[in-house]
Amino acid sequence: MPVFNPLVEKLVPPPIPAVLAWAKDYRDQHGPLIDLSQAVPGYPPHPDMMGLLGKYASSTAYTGYGPIEGETVLRQVYADHVSDVYGATVGLDNVHITAGCNQAFVCAAMAVAGSGDAELMTNPFYFNQETTLAMLGIRSRFAPCDPKNGFLPKISVLEAAITPDVRALAIVSPNNPTGAVYPPALISDIFDLCQARGIWLILDETYRDFLPAGAGRPHDLLTKPRWEETLIGLYSFSKSFCIPGHRLGAITAGAETVTQVAKIMDNLQICAPRAAQAAVAEALPRLAEWREENRREIGRRAEALKATMAGIPAWEVGAVGAYFAFIRHPFEARTSSEVAEALVREAGVLCLPGIYFGEGQERYLRFAFANADAATIGLLSDRLSRLSLL
Structure with missing residues (x-):
């Protein structure tokens, strides 16, 4: 059988x-x-968002296969948006569009680790990330977050949890499941730790659009020297535009990382939903307020x-x-x-x-x-x- x-x-x-x-x-x-x-x-969703989705879904221009890395117009618009959010210089070659942030994590995990390797996560963790690693044969290591510290990880605990087989540390801020918002200084210290230990930092910022008003920039990682050699940023358009059913996410990383992700995406899905990409590219600046x-x-x-x-x-x-x-x-x-x-x-x-x-x-x-x-x-x-x- x-x-x-x-x-x-x-x-x-x-x-x-x-x-x-x-x-x-x-x-x-x-x-x-x-x-x-x-x-x-x-x-x-905003009525304009619904109108744009209908407009592009009914266009024959988006019924065929599209670029694996994502529609050029969305990659550029999103790169400009990220540059503005972080006060950095991010280009089209630093962006890969995915079918939701869960798929972005799958791609990131596969790009940096293989069966028998390990990736480190905080505990509590987002369950879909843990099960993704399990299905891929990648071991999960865990660094506990103390409730007395507001479920924020301590650098000393993370450092102690990085074993020789760990290829990446995955964190989520604002956090799922706790809601804890990692201060920019803490994220910077985590990045420095990963850079010093020669491992990747996979930073899931699905909920960054809902940081408290006046919170400032989430972090300064994209302005750090050689950030492309350490950071893989993940994002979701689902929450901000109220379109989770259209499955649209993004990766921000070095150009070489984007090249590796494209190999994975070609086998997973070929390209993210095209009509939604065109709609979001137009909606991103239009629906800012x-x-x-x-x-x-x-x-x-x-x-x-x-x-x-x-x-x-x-x-x-x-x-x-x-x-x-x-x-x-x-x-x-x-x-x-x-x-x-x-x-x-x-x-x-x-x-x-x-x-x-x-x-x-x-x-x-x-x-x-x-x-x-x-x-x-x-x-x-x-x-x-x-x-x-x-």
Whole structure:
């Protein structure tokens, strides 16, 4: 009898559908379900974005194969955008467009490591990155993040975790799952560590468009000498433009890295969705103010969550930022899965268990609060207080 690839077969099924299944048992006894499970925008795309998608999807110019590295117009527009965001000089040759940021991570991981090598991640980690490495036969090493330090990694801990087989360190800021925002100085120190140890830094900035207003530049890495030899930056257009179904992400890296990624993309997908690329290339400068207002709106939702949780002292905010909050539940004797399942069935709040994001996270739940407006977030006070598992 044929057998499956053991590297795939040993993985657990995708977690989001499993959690969504719990919601079927909620009977609206406390009002509509509050869905804090998946990182999707809680507001619709701009009408101009929808118009552009329709315009280019109906054009025969985008029905054929496109450039593997991405549409030239989007690569250039995005390179100019990145240059502006970071006060750096980034060119078209430094950009590769992918079908979403998950695919960007797959490409980055494959470009720098192979079966038997290792990549280092922080714990908690984004589960899709860990399972990607597992499927590729790349070992995962973990550097724990102390809750007392706001789930920010310490340089000494990262340095100690870099074993001889580690080819790259992958970090996410603003973080998924915790929401923790890495200060620019910390990101700079992490880069310097990777450069000194001769390993790659894979920096996932999917949620950088939702940093607090006035936060300044996320980091200065793109102005550092020979950054191309160490840094691979990842990004997603999905959240900022509210189009996760169109699967569009980007890699910012050295030209040689882009060449290696193109080899991988040619086998994975050939090219990212073309109509969406053309639409985003036009929307990126046009919808700047709309995107800025969305940043402010997500900030208001974050403040609403912090204010709401402050009124429920048994539940603690471990970290919060951009799209996520990592919440410490009060039920010491229960697993995070038990608490999350009871929370949706008894109180109508859907979220993800902390254990999905690494060992030692049983006391935590991930709230993807960007899905809900401030008024809905305010309902959490009553909903969470209803849960009794003692």
